[in-house]
Amino acid sequence: MYRTEVAKAMLMAELSRSSGVPVATIKYYLREGLLPPGAAISATRAEYGPAHLRRLRLIRALLEIGEVPVAAIRKILAVVDEESVSAHVMLGAVQYELGPHPGRPAGADQHWQAASREVDALLADLGWTVTTGAPARTLLVATLAALRRTESAPPGPGLRAYAEAVAALAAAEVSSLLPEDREITGNSRVALAESAVVGMVLHERILIAVHRLAQEDASSRYFG
């Protein structure tokens, strides 16, 4: 799946047919600088190649599956294009732009601080490598703080149980992004970024859906 190659150069109409993206939309991406210009063959015509097709697919995945806004797509594409940046940082750039984006409160109250210490202790304990600015870390702290603030919150299974439940899933998801030859340069960076968006969004959705079904089954046993 990292090898969708089209041998010949294409005019705009053909790029539109091959990608399924309307000409007006392609022109919009060109104006916004998301898609680099084609090679001019006359004053009004340009040719596009397989790299344009791959990039269009990545843009569509970010927009349609990731629901990432155009400004954030521009940031991601800059990281994809900068080959000196590791694939790990590139995947982080993709994940960090996927919503939700919880805000850090101006003044962190005692619940926020306690939740933040709880998350730090968990990550240290598990030896997970996570940046301090990871939006998922802020989301986790915000959620644990909300649970601490809410009198009617049920205790649930505890934070560590969640981490242990998902660790192997996440490892299988991420390792399945590796190209067979494990080479990640140029063209395959774009393809990797596309697979990462698709995988991150859809695998998370599977997790959410299956978790809700498991709750329904548990509810039938405890409350049925």
Add this chain to the structure above:
Amino acid sequence: MYRTEVAKAMLMAELSRSSGVPVATIKYYLREGLLPPGAAISATRAEYGPAHLRRLRLIRALLEIGEVPVAAIRKILAVVDEESVSAHVMLGAVQYELGPHPGRPAGADQHWQAASREVDALLADLGWTVTTGAPARTLLVATLAALRRTESAPPGPGLRAYAEAVAALAAAEVSSLLPEDREITGNSRVALAESAVVGMVLHERILIAVHRLAQEDASSRYFG
């Protein structure tokens, strides 16, 4: 936490102070029929009791934590009030109104049908009790169909791995909703519904956040 009792009756201003809900908002809930009227003590004044306070807390949890629209809250409250309906069905009514609400496509294509069979097989295999109309089931089918349709989708760990990873979590979450005396009638139905909203929303958010952190850690190992 199922026993927040206020001994005396309150006027509107006191109900507002005790609940933290503005008077204008309480009046809106009364007009919308979400909150039952108080006991009239004169032409312009009514008294409210602890049941009003509990119900206000449930409404706030549904609105603020669950982000459930007013029309859906009305449906949930009707189920909460109908004591002949089991607590299991009541919890289902809560979960089913939490978004996202994926639409079933008008004409299910081959990918949808294959995904639907995959989900049926999994549920039968695990022996999970889930209604055919569960929105999470539709969400799961829609997501698996999208993965099948998307050429660049990474394979990931497979559906069954997700189910096995979350089953114990869901059981611990749901069982932690049970009141100590396991009696669920009248007042405690309202409290149970409130705890269920808080737990379902915030526990799911923990799951999502921890899963993303696990992905980041896995990415540092595979792509760092």
